[in-house]
Amino acid sequence: MNSYNFAYLDEQTKRMIRRAILKGLAVPGYQVPFASREMPMPYGWGTGGVQVSAAIMTPADRFKVIDQGSDDTTNAVSIRRFFERTAGVEVTETTTEATVIQTRHRIPEMPLTSGQILVYQVPIPEPLRFLEPSEVETRKMHSLEEYGLMHVKLYEDISQHGAIATAYAYPVKVEGRYVMDPSPIPKFDNPKLESPAIQLFGAGREQRIYALPPHTRVVSLDFEDFPFEANKADAACELCAADTSYLDEVIMDDAGHRMFVCSDTDFCASRRAAGHAGIQEAAI
């Protein structure tokens, strides 16, 4: 027996969140305020994403959770269990089988398809926050499309590092209108923001929801003489030999040996299952 409503939140709250989501889809990249609810997990653990997932979940959904690409971190496991228990939905680790994917800090390597929904956990939704702390002022800047400041940030990057050093949460312009923070995904993932899937962004502590409908135009900001580059470590995965996936550098032992592996664990595992082997696998 469980004493919760389906997917934990009561129907009225879900309707309120769905209205915010629909508004977000109607105005791509615009941050819609919503009344964030207390969830049985602390802020900073994806309460924004969890509320969005709860509001859109149906009993027929197959749910996947990734945390920096991995299905089996404590955070990913506990959110997956939460919906298994409160919604009784099927769960999966396979990107292609999932209908709803909640993510923190990555977009899966397998191209998403029409009908899938990607839900992002967002810590700081306001891309202008870094340079303009006033919420009143940043809202005005969005409404008047005054985005010079975003380029000041990139200018500062280049003047200090010789290149645009922003590697995560790289700002984008959505449908030529709103500047948006794509959450702290690596900029390698930015091109994947143009997708046939629906993408929803939930910030719990900051009480904001925003969205990208399928096939929305998403352009990463840059300068003519310093164009945007979706780069990654110049190496191949040592487990599955993939050289086009985003890699994590993991420390293997106390002697400081390191190894590059896919950050997307499902992608890596399915390649290995299909017979691909990297230099580590081959050595074993």
Place this chain on the structure above:
Amino acid sequence: MKDMAPDTGVLLSVRGLSKFYGPRIGCKDVSFDLYPGEVMGIVGESGSGKSTLLNCLAGHLPTDHGEVLFSGRDGGLRDTLQMSEPERRMLGRTDWAFVHQHARDGLRMNVSAGGNVGERQMAVGARHYGAIRDSAIDWLGRVEIAEDRIDDRPTAFSGGMQQRLQIARNLITGPRLVFMDEPTGGLDVSVQARLLDLLRGLVREMGLSAVIVTHDLAVVRLLADRLMVMKDGHVVETGLTDQVLDDPQHGYTQLLVSSVLQV
């Protein structure tokens, strides 16, 4: 031979401008015209309404009565108080500039000098890093800040340098009208003198029109073509700077001038 500027008509025309703070007068029934290339000084004691007037002109404060007509690039006069906010903000980063008394109100203290100077260019669409940086270097030079300070933050600058940086940040996009509130206030005397020299050079070289608020008569003597004297929110005297200072008509102006001369 003719080297007189053509008669291009008024740039800014202020008519019957009033601003109240509840029952208290901020400024009342102020009218004046400013022509291209002209610098108008506004003097008066503390609390006389100088900053109130300047902030009303620049659209930073809501106004109770009056008109602030500005001649746009298309030539027509428009009441800026009736403009929509986006239009007025656009004006504020293109044709207009505002130099604050406290540099920290007019600078981004967490952004490098180059970023501060380049912001207005980026705000109006500049997207070539090299070009933005080159003109930032050029402008730092014009306000006598060494090129090798371009990546330092204003927090590492002296008060005088911060004020010069604020001026560069404002003038880089070639505004047609600059509002300044006590641009030399709070600086020590030798720094003030250098800043004044610099401002005078820029005003002449760029043919800037400006409205400068100050209670330092030396500043208006040096910079202003015309002078407006305020007291208790009212304009009590106005005229050519030299005339007003050398032959003040109003009793209050006479007091002001004589008290300064005694200093």
